[in-house]
Amino acid sequence: MGREVRKVAKGWEHPRDERGRYHPMFAEPYIDVLQEWQQNNALWEKGIHPDQQQYRGAAACKTYADWNGPAPDPSYYNQHKWTEKEACCFQYYETVTEGTPLSPVFDSLADLSDWLIKNEGYTRAYAEEFCRTGWAPTFIGQVSVDTESILKKEEQMPRTVRPPKKRKGKKPGMRAFPELQ
Secondary structure (H helix, E strand, O other): OEEEEEEEOOOOOOOEOOOOOEOOOEEEEHHHHHHHHHHHHHHHHHOOOHHHHHOHHHHHOOOHHHHHOOOOOHHHEEOOOOOOOOOOEEEEEEOOOOOEEOOOOEOOHHHHHHHHHHHHOOOHHHHHHHHHHOEEEOOOOOOOOOHHHHHHHHHHOOHHHOOOOOOOOOOOOOOOOHHHO
16 A cells, blocks of 8 residues: 556546546556466366465365455456557556556656655655655554553653543543442
């Protein structure tokens, strides 16, 4: 999940739904995803799919669709399989959904970078790095291992976002049940 740069054809118009909103769509061409699914399905039917050997739960699934879901829905994939020459432009996408465009189509990464600075508040360095790598996460978190580290972090939080402190001798939310306190 995040943001990415997709290579698209000049004049590309991302599909819209009946309300005029962008229809979320993965970047991969439908034909490629369908062929991969069909190949995996054929292996499954022969009993030689790698997952059938590697995962115990796979044995309970009679079909590849039971194991990995149905064949891909064409409405969620690009119907075009552009050549490298055809996919000569760039567009900024969100990928929290399958993917919808956030920018117009640009002829160059430099133009996209300038647009990100002007319209998305990116710094020049970040915009250029994002365009170079083609991807950035939307959210980065940290997993805490123990309650002590969580408590230390709560003490560092601004007062407005800290969990409420427990009152001495009473459990929060238990006023209606004094016999449980």
